[in-house]
Amino acid sequence: MGISLQLIFLQSFEQYAATHRLSKDMWRAAYSITDCRTYKLGGHYLSCPSGHQCEQQFNSCRHRNCPQCALLAREQWLAGWAERLLKVPHYHVVFTTPHQLNVLWRYNRKLFADALFAAATGALKKLLADPKYLGATPGMLAALHTWSQTLAAHVHLHVLVTAGGLDSSGKWKNSLRQCLLPRKVLMIIFRGKLRSELLAALDRGKLELPPDHSTAQVRSLLNMLGRKVWNVKILDRYDHGAGVLNYLARYLKGGPIAPSRFISLTPHSLRFRCRPGSQEAGGGEVRLPIDEFFTRLLNHVPPKSMKTVRGYGLYAGGQREQLNIARVAVGQTALPKHPAPAIAWQEICVALGREDASVCRHCGAKLVVEGYFRCARPPPKPVFCTVEVGNR
Template sequence: MGAIQEIFQEYYKEYEKTHTLPKHARDAANKIKKCRTAALGGHVQACPEEHYQRIWYNSCKHRACTQCSGIQIEEWLEKQRVRLLDIDHFHVVFTIPHQLNELWLLNTEIMSKIFFESVKKSLFGLLKNPSFLGASPGMIATLQTWGQTLYLHPHIHCLITGGGLTDTEEWKNSNKDYLVPCKTLMEIFRGKYIDELHKLAHKNKIKRPEGMKYLEIHDLLKKLRTKNWNVRIMERYTHGEGVITYLGRYIRGGCISNKRIISIKNGEVIFKHQDNKETDEKNKAKKKTMKLKAEEFIQRFLLHIPKPGTKVVRYYGIYASSKEKSLNKCRELLGVEKVKTIKKITWQEYCEKKGEKHPEECPICGTKLIRKESIMSYYKPSDRLETIKVEKAS
């Protein structure tokens, strides 16, 4: 059992009694609680020589479950690795101001949509300009809605090629030490996002907090138009794999990993986090701990559960799924073979890749375990389930 599952198993039942939750959040909580337990059923695996047997319970496979995310992340990473061009890439981060958080919570789907669109239009508009690149790059963008302490902090990470395909289908490298001027990019992004949000508000197509009038939104956006927004362009990377690995940690598995949980006791959760506003002697984000009531921890965790079907990763330019022909053209121009088709990773292969002992071998004789009887799943806490005692044979 992981720490996150332990928190939900111990404290979620009481939390649910006093909080109104959307269906997708309740579903996530219940699946995390039941993952790899008798509630989801499973099967018995046994050694053919009768040395050993065990119960293997089913996984919930929810995108926010820390126990189920490993293999899905690895599959995504493998797919991206074979598609990434072996050229310089840049890592760019866009953040919307916290003054928009209240509107975001009421309009998450539409505000995230214009977030992605504003990022794409801002970057591609500048890079199509001959003064900067004069070509169409490739970009992978991922939406993350949380900060280190799990508060609401919507931002988008972008991995973007340091080069692109021209209109005459020639490859053109970026010869500058920077991607585009950061201040200019910020101003364009800020303008595009505010313009789109203002149009929607004017047409009454977004939900407003109770008691808030259109003129208040108008005034808020007017003030934000004069503020600096947080847009960062990181240093040039000789290859994009490092950034892809970083992004992969956030596409599945929830907003916090089990290894960051220090303790769970007396109705409180203590976890590790990094404070990016403070740095240590090596100029790295200072490491701290935070204590939250279990109720508050669950509240923050569920805040970042996306609705089913929500796209938190999007692909643009030559990295778009519809641009496979253009991507292979770029690979040809760079002297690299076409994109390979990768086979689906089995969970057994995933475990072996991590260096773990084969998960289906008898710990006594090494023979592969065979599947025996199945265990039916159940969904009501009041239901009785007969479990099978697992032990080594004498």
Template sequence: MSHGVDLADILREHGQPYLDTHALSVVQDKAWRAIIACRTQSLGGHIECCDRCGTLRYRYHSCRNRHCPQCQTRTKEAWLAARRRELLPVPYFHLVFTLPHALNRLAGVDARMLYKLLFGAVADMLNAFAANPRWLGGTPSFTLVLHTWKQDLGRHIHIHALVAGGALTTEGKWVSAKRGFLFPVKALSAVYRGKFMDALDAVRKAGSLRYDAARDDASWHTLTAALRRHDWVVYAKQPLGGPAQVLEYLGRYTHRVAISNERILGMDGNHVRFRMRDSANGNRKKVMRLEAGEFIGRFMQHMLPSGFKRIRHYGLLGPAHKTANL
């Protein structure tokens, strides 16, 4: 039994049997090689000198791959620093929009299309609710972050939305949200479902949907009817305070990968042990033990399509508004 194990160790130790039976995509292959090489002599290094004592230290280079658990801290800090000047001095709301698991297979076939539809549905819905005078009557300011995993590394596709508590009217007036309330969650859920399903139907009618269930009308009707009956989960968390709290909160979600090295406890023969929170039991902490190939397969399914942006800004944070209004 070993300790101090990280993801790269698992790929080195158990990767070949997985590669013998699984074909990697270009993105997966690139990430795999990067993670294994990260902070090793394979990537070379540089000498650092302490400003105070003059001590020299050699450091290996990082791979900077966005799926590498070792390379997110510096990227996250730079991103948060850039966001600091964009935050408004108002309360913020955190909403979570989840896709039904019946769509998980589609993510395995055409993740780019599915994630694009998800971003579009959530953004259109939040813009529409904010524009409605019943709620705010203006242009909102929000950031969306895509996550595709749950604690056991299974597929759980959802978007975290951080929304400023108010909107800017066409007259240039700021309208604040009601204290502790942004939009009605049940209404959000229904509109979210409708917008996503309408967009999915449109893609299918255009012949752009690469999915077995879309090939014949009967199978498609069965799937979509079930999805339209399903309650689409929208979760609203307690509103946040000022910019400092918002930045700290953002940092928890923006540059995460499916599993951090800190959660990995070790390898036990042909198995990997890692910490997780069990959402079905009040987020109780537990240790999960998976066969190494299963662990690797679960991690690899969360690789994002090449060039796909998993963090997106809308409304007043969008290119058309940010320079003029913030």
């Protein structure tokens, strides 16, 4: 049996929680991962109408940081956006905040995320509205990531940008340059906008100050960072956006680390794979004490209801009419008024070559729900089954 995130939590989380302060969001994530698909969340019985098969199915937690629940949500998100995406070249732009701002991010996650989204997309919109660069409204899809390969704090925003846009007359206008924008100019505007957002929040008293920081120190920090070079990357143009979309989808659900990266687990430490570029990653792997692993992992749990993926321009939620005009202009059909139903988990199982758990393994009949058991109770053996009940 391989190492799973649930196993790590079951083995060591209670001891960690006894000695560390955690937010409500961290507690919710920890116990969702621990209890997912166990009797603690309750479940139901599925049986074949002919009595060939009867089994327990435990409920999933559906938390966005749970790797067991990630596949369905990720595939549904991918299918939805693959349908909406314009079939034109796209650019992948990455905005990284200086590590000195990590302390402000830890104490102001929602506010910091809003400021980062506004600064990055605002800088792109301002430059792309200029006829010198494009003179049109592009489609932008932005995704927030807050971790590095070693799970250390690394707050950055990935933005997928169309290589063109819709101008004021409703015509599609292709990008004028092979490179989307001059990187240094984009960096300067992004830097100014993010500093402005944070300073405005500080002036309004909305920015929570870390315990060892005063208002004057935060203001001095932001002023000092205004003289530094920030890391903004504009990657090569892609003929389509699907590749970047797949990259973003890997990090949308399931948390910052995939169980396939785990190498070994002891009661006191965890070893996992990562890219060898990090200072901590000797030979492409890193070993962390269990307490440090939990601290790093839980620091990346987003606050409840915070959106980590947002659309702007033609990809904004309220721009369906404009998006349809752009789709027709580039040779695509308009989106239907009513979106298609989300892809079902049975379709995903078939697409991935996995067994469809909704049909009987013996006769192929559709399994039906025969009863439920409540959460926090071990399931009793049902009386209606004609065969022995067993977990899948």
